[in-house]
Amino acid sequence: MRYIIIGAGAVGGSIGGRLAEAGHDVVLVARGAHLEALRQHGLRLLTPDGDLRLSIPAVSGPEELTEHGGLRTDDVLILCVKSQDTAAVLRQWASLPVTGGGGTASELIPVVCAQNGVENEREALRLFQNVYGLCVWLPSLHMEPGVVAAHCAPQSGILTVGRYPDGVDDRIKQIGHDLAGSRFDAPVVDDVMRWKYGKLLNNLGNAFEAVAGVSGKPSGDLSGDEELADRLVEAAEEEGRRALSAAGIPFVGPGERRAVQGNRMNVAEIPGAPRGGGSSWQSLARGAGSIETDYLSGEIVLIGRTHGVPTPVNALMQRLTAQFVAEGREPGSLPVAELAELVDRAQKSEG
Incomplete structure (x- = not known):
């Protein structure tokens, strides 16, 4: 799987950085000075264990993803923007064609809502066929371009995941497995919205x-x-x-x-x-x-x-x-x- 982190701030940068550190294929989506810093210097991920410098591809949005081969059938969108930005951001990605997939992102690509609140999954399901919830327990900070601090140890956070509105499937099991191998606890549950409420x-x-x-x-x-x-x-x-x-x-x-x-x-x-x-x-x-x-x-x-x-x-x-x-x-x-x-x-x- 390739993880496309939409909103590489405190939460997104921590998740994307830890996934990349563990050897997973990751693309960060950011904007402004933060994007420029990621492109020039990579992601600086500060943790209680040390100061990591991670070279991770960074783009401003779906139009730039073509430089990295466009959307692939093994992509996962992890949505980490604030809830007030969810609907507009998802519309940017929904109609993108998936290389070799014979369809668009809305039909083929899973969206994982790694956000506070409970409205994001519902917004995503308006456009995307496969939506998953992620309950974020991840104290982190993003105040400086290119820099994210994840303050917890020994695990960086607990990311409880499940299919929306309920259930478990093989895809979310794999996502949970990858997160669990990247310095997170990632319980896979069939009632993820109970955790998010x-x-x-x-x-x-x-x-x-x-x-x-x-x-x-x-x-x-x-x-x-x-x-x-x-x-x-x-x-x-x-x-x-x-x-x-x-x-x-x-x-x-x-x-x-x-x-x-x-x-x-x-x-x-x-x-x-x-x-x-x-x-x-x-x-x-x-x-x-x-x-x-x-x-x-x-x-x-x-x-x-x-x-x-x-x-x-x-x-x-x-x-x-x-x-x-x-x-x-x-x-x-x-x-x-x-x-x-x-x-x-x-x-x-x-x-």
Whole structure:
């Protein structure tokens, strides 16, 4: 198989880099200064084990893939762009002919959605016949062109995979096998969306981290701000659990996730590459011009509205992160106490 990583940022760069390191055929899809750095210097993948320099072909999109022989029948598209970009990106690839395949990408090429949120697989299935989900547990950072840091050891992450909407087939078994041989745990399951809905609940903290710099996922002794943030995030997660339960949507709980994770994926320091924040925080820090909250907090809001469950905290976080993007505000610049007042006001107005 050849793995085409669409969106070679923090997650895509980590997955593509580890696959290439293990000897798999990989093409990275990127843009702007990051693409130029990949072309000139290769991918620099920083890990707790060392500083890797990987020479991996990099293209700007499907039109440049012709330089590498075009699409092949053994290709796999691994989608790592943010959810707000999914539909437009997939349309670029769907109609591409597959060399020797007698059809187009939409008919013949599998798409693996290695993204937060739960809408990407549904978007992909509108265009592609064979779609797979990948639940991403992969703390990583991309702030500098050509450089990605993957902060966990001994495994870089846990990538739970399965066919969408459910099931397992030989193709996803092979993909799981390749990932498992590339410094990841990659359980192959027949209910991958249950894992992705569980991750969705966990990702509700992303918006809090983006605007106030605290994610509500503390360890050890708590500061006052961390304890307050923990309560705020818990309120958002409780809304999420109520909304999913009202909709009859199953989801993995934190206990089941911890049992799978064990000690195989622990965040470790990388000299010269501080951990920073998660994906939403990074979008604000890079000035990306958009943020994925509509597909995280906003997903819970949508489900809640559909099933009559109030979700004022998540609706507030959806609005706040959009405001941060529009105003170009720095991540973490809203005091936690001020955020708590806004949450309290939102809950009271809903009640």
